Each structure stands twice: as C-alpha cells, then as structure tokens.
Amino acid sequence: MLEAKDRTLRPRDAEDVQAAIAEAGAAGRTLEVMSGGTKRAIGPTRADAVLSLEALDRLVDYAPEELVLTVQPGARLADLEELVAAHGQMLPFEPPALTKVLGAKGKATIGGTAAANLSGPRRVRAGAARDHLLGFSGVTGRGEAFKAGGKVVKNVTGYDLSKLMAGSWGTLAVMTELTLKVLPAARTELTLLFFGLQDRKANEAMTLAMGSPAEVSAAAHLPNFAARCAPLKAEMAVTALRLEGFPASVQARAEGLVATLKGFGRVEALDARHSRDFWVGVREVAAFAADPRPLWRVSIPPAGGWKAGHALAGDLLYDWAGGLVWLLSEDDPAQVRTAARALGGHAALYRGDGAAFAALEGPLGALGARVKAAFDPLGVLNPGRLG
Structure with a gap:
C-alpha cells in the first residue's frame, strides 16, 4: 500500500x-x-x-479553442495561470492564493482553491469558483470513486455535484481531477480611484457603479487603516472600480462612469500595469498580511456592506462591492459571528485561534448532516474542519 x-x-x-x-x-x-x-x-x-x-499535479487536458482545462488537484495555481495566459486566457474567478496573509509556506493549488470555493475581485462579474467547475472525478468518504459533470459548459445531466463540492472543504469527497471553464483575458484594464469616502458613501458609489452600463469587473473600498498599509500606503481612504476589455471600450466606459459618479469627489485613473498590481493586493488582502490580529472573512449582502463598519469592531477592507469584508479584530468570536448574522451574512475565521466555521443549526444543519452521511458516513475526511 x-x-x-x-x-x-x-x-x-x-x-x-x-x-x-x-x-x-x-x-x-x-x-x-x-x-x-x-x-x-x-x-x-x-x-x-x-x-x-501533492503528487497528483498533472495537466490532463487543455483545449484553448474550447475554453476548457482539465487538471489534477495538486496543480499549482501560479502554473495554471501562466499556462492559460500564454494562450490569451484566464481563470475567470481570479482565485486568491492568500499565502502571505495566512503565513503559509506552500504553494496554492487548484484543488484546495476549488474545495474552498475561493474567488477574487472579479467574482462580482464573472461568478465564483463553483460557477467555473464544469465537472470532476472524486472519491467519497466511503472509498467509492465517482464522476460528476462533464467537459462542456451546457452539461445539465443529474445533480450539480460540482457546486456541492466547491466550498465543502474536502469534508465530503476528495477530488482527483477537475475540469474548469476558462475565458479570454481582457486586452487591457483601467481602475478609477476615488479618495476620502466614508464607508457608506463608498458603498453608494460601488452600488451605483455596479448598476451602471459600465460593466465594472471589480469594486473595492479600503478605509483609512487599510489604505495606509503596504502596499498602497495612501493618505486617505480609497475606493476602486475596475474596467476591463478592449482599449477603446474601456476608455469610453471609464468616461461614462466618471460622469455618473461626478458627485463622489476627485478621481484618478490607474493604467493597466498599476491596475493589475492594485487588484493583486486586494485579492491577496496584502494590507492585512503584516498585522498579527485574527483575520475574519465576512460575507454579507453588498448593498448594506457599509453597515459592517458599525457592527464589527476592528479594521476592515471591502471587496465585491461591499459583499466581502475582510476584518482584523480581537473581538470575541461569538460576537463577530452574531454581528455577521445580524447583517444577513456569516463570518469565517481565516487566521487565529478557534473554530473557523460556525456549525450549521436548524434545517440547514439537518440538511448538512444528511449530505455528510451520504458521502462520508464514517467521518473519515477532514473531521472538525467545518465545525
């Protein structure tokens, strides 16, 4: 053996x-x-x-003309991004590695990314990791091999187990092969920066931008503390909106968006290179990497994202137009979770002592228990990870 x-x-x-x-x-x-x-x-x-x-790191198949990539779970994210970029394509959900902010020494892989359903700033436009997982092969906690989904986008046969596996953190089954949808990469990008907005005003600007015809592909707000930290080192809060596509289209949409948001103060534009660097920092939560406080990932409805600044004690960074809040806080974990629920969302402890996820209760808890019993009745896989 x-x-x-x-x-x-x-x-x-x-x-x-x-x-x-x-x-x-x-x-x-x-x-x-x-x-x-x-x-x-x-x-x-x-x-x-x-x-x-780690040894299951092989590229199984890549068909650029079909926008489909099949790999084993140990394949490194950085290698896959380099591979598809060479063909003018991208992983649409802009997956974060989070190695620095988590103090990790290894290299992020596609298997862990999919299992955790991790998505970067482009999630507001392109969807989450689970939306681009077309199919997979895996082994249940019973030791039974199975396959789900397929290698085409329009595959609707049977249950959509891909979405069940993404975000299950390896507690139901082990994926041994994954098929992902890729997309053409944008020819260029541009980011508009607004300065000095308070959380509520910044949330208003992001909500207005996301509802405009500008096709914003990322929206984030860095309050004073996050903006002052490396790598940005700004003197005041920064609100950022990204536009991607063909150069002429990006420029025209940027001009229209500036006109739409003229009431939100001074605006500056980052060119493509500086825009990419900025969003890598947001994606990797670089502003909070050097801070030793516990780090929370809070998911809430975007329109009310600004309320997190009043409900949660600590320093925040808003992504996904206010729907994702990174929180540095030494507050009691129970209070953080309670506040997140009151905002209509949930909180997970990504860095710090204690349980990362709150145990599901009520009907959701009962449903989760039945799913776990179907896939891993003996509790073999990742015991305790999801609470």
Whole structure:
C-alpha cells in the first residue's frame, strides 16, 4: 500500500487515493486532505493522518479553442495561470492564493482553491469558483470513486455535484481531477480611484457603479487603516472600480462612469500595469498580511456592506462591492459571528485561534448532516474542519 512517513500518505494516482480512503474507513481512522497545504490553518482538523495530493499535479487536458482545462488537484495555481495566459486566457474567478496573509509556506493549488470555493475581485462579474467547475472525478468518504459533470459548459445531466463540492472543504469527497471553464483575458484594464469616502458613501458609489452600463469587473473600498498599509500606503481612504476589455471600450466606459459618479469627489485613473498590481493586493488582502490580529472573512449582502463598519469592531477592507469584508479584530468570536448574522451574512475565521466555521443549526444543519452521511458516513475526511 502507500508509504506513510510522518503520518502522511502520498498517493500517486486516483486509485491510490481510493485505496487510502477505503483502508482508513475500514480501520476507523480519519484523514486530513491537503495538496499545497496553504489553507491548513483554516479550520484545523483532528485527523489521524494526512492524505497529501501533492503528487497528483498533472495537466490532463487543455483545449484553448474550447475554453476548457482539465487538471489534477495538486496543480499549482501560479502554473495554471501562466499556462492559460500564454494562450490569451484566464481563470475567470481570479482565485486568491492568500499565502502571505495566512503565513503559509506552500504553494496554492487548484484543488484546495476549488474545495474552498475561493474567488477574487472579479467574482462580482464573472461568478465564483463553483460557477467555473464544469465537472470532476472524486472519491467519497466511503472509498467509492465517482464522476460528476462533464467537459462542456451546457452539461445539465443529474445533480450539480460540482457546486456541492466547491466550498465543502474536502469534508465530503476528495477530488482527483477537475475540469474548469476558462475565458479570454481582457486586452487591457483601467481602475478609477476615488479618495476620502466614508464607508457608506463608498458603498453608494460601488452600488451605483455596479448598476451602471459600465460593466465594472471589480469594486473595492479600503478605509483609512487599510489604505495606509503596504502596499498602497495612501493618505486617505480609497475606493476602486475596475474596467476591463478592449482599449477603446474601456476608455469610453471609464468616461461614462466618471460622469455618473461626478458627485463622489476627485478621481484618478490607474493604467493597466498599476491596475493589475492594485487588484493583486486586494485579492491577496496584502494590507492585512503584516498585522498579527485574527483575520475574519465576512460575507454579507453588498448593498448594506457599509453597515459592517458599525457592527464589527476592528479594521476592515471591502471587496465585491461591499459583499466581502475582510476584518482584523480581537473581538470575541461569538460576537463577530452574531454581528455577521445580524447583517444577513456569516463570518469565517481565516487566521487565529478557534473554530473557523460556525456549525450549521436548524434545517440547514439537518440538511448538512444528511449530505455528510451520504458521502462520508464514517467521518473519515477532514473531521472538525467545518465545525
């Protein structure tokens, strides 16, 4: 069977993964599933051994003309982004690595990204990671191999298990192969910056921009603390709106958007190179990387995003037009979660001591338990990660 060193199993292929899970279930053991290991600190597990997918890093198929990419879970994000960029394409959901802000030493992989359903600033326009996962092969906690979805966009046969796996954090099944939809990359981009807006005013500007014909592909607000931190080091709050596409279209839409938002004060434009650097910083939460305080990821309805600044104690950074709030706070975890629920959302502790996710309760909790029992009745995979 697999060689285990330091309690770590290193499968070489999907058959090894299936054998490892089946043997763990038969022996009453549990497994922590990982590939690059960059998200291990988010909801640490109480497993008997580690199932590392690092060796499953092969590019299975890439058809640029079909906008479809099939890879194994251990493939590194940076390598995939370089690959598709060479063909003038991109991963539409702009996945974050989060290595610096989490203090991780490994390299982010596509398997962990999909399992966590992590998406960057372009989520407001292109959708989340789960929206671009066309299909996958996997192994359930029962040790049973299965496939779901396909390699075409219009695949609607059966249950949409791809969306169930994305965001399950490896607690239901281990994906051994993933098929993703890619899109043509924009020819250029431009970012409009507004300065000195308070949270509510910035939220108004972002909401107005997202509802305009400008086709904004990212909207973020960095209040005073976040704006002053590296890498931006601005003197006041910054609100940013990104436009992407063909040069003439981007310029025309930028002019229209400036006219629409003329009541929000001074505006400056970042050219393509500086715009890319700015959004990498937002995507990776670079402003909060050096701060030792616990880091929360709070998801709330975007239109009321500004209320987070009043309800949550700490320093914030708003992405997704106010729908995603990164929070640095030493407040009691229960208070943070309660405040997030009062805002119509939920909070996850990405960096700090304690449970990352609150256990589901009521009907949602009952439904989650039934799904878990269907896929992993013995609790083999990532025990304790989701609370």
